[in-house]
Amino acid sequence: MKIRCIIVDDEPLAIEVIESYINRLENIEIVAKCSNALKAFEILKKEPVDLIFLDIQMPKLTGLDFVKTLQNPPKVIITTAYRDYALEGYELNVVDYLLKPISFERFLKAVSRVYHTEMSPEATLTTDIESEEAYIYLKADKKMVKVQLRDILYIESLKDYVRVKTSDKEVITHQKISYLEEKLPEECFLRIHRSFIVALKKIETYSATSIEVPGKELPIGRLYKDQVLEVLNAKHQI
DSSP, rough: OOOOEEESOOOOOHHHHHHHTTOOSSSEEEEEEESSHHHHHHHHHSSOSSEEEEOOSSSSSSSHHHHHHOSSEEEEEEEEETTTHHHHHHTTTOSSSEESSHHHHHHHHHHHHHHHTTTTTTTTTOOOOOOOOEEEEEEEEHHHHHHHHHHHGEEEEEETTTEEEEEEOOEESSSSSHHHHHHHHHEOOOOOOTTTTEEGGOEEEEEEEEEEEEEEEOOGGGGGHHHHHHHHHHTTTT
């Protein structure tokens, strides 16, 4: 499921920049491009929208005043040349406040916040691993990549990166394994080593020293051994 967004800015060049950045991402689609807030208001009445890239200084109605008129606004990322409105923007719970000229790296950071905000369906990890909605987005090669939790075999730490191995691919992302450990549902994933997290349903065999998942044998760390065996033995009623 893609994030549906609109771009609202009275500067055509500014719209082109945001559009070019969005086109580099897989999971965002542009619903409309609007030169003022009134046009955006009409779009919101007709189309479901998850995110607005919103300029502040525009004719007829400013961006911040526009947000104030919305009863249930989508998520908002401010894009502006003016620093003065940052506090007011955050008081309106905007996701991020981007100052022009906007670099792609800064843009990507703002979009990542949309994925990870608690209100975002695209960032919520459901506890049912069989659910089609159970997934996580990972940044890889300047894109946000969607990974179904039910497809994950294991996660491996590579110092400041992690390798997320699924049944048909792998994704390497700049992230700490401890961060993913906190985000993933504990009833579905288990930390077995300082460098490995395993998907419980993918375990084929295990012993006191190792676990096998399809195509890979993973070591059980000495400090994790007691907890790992307790969890696995309990699940298999040993």
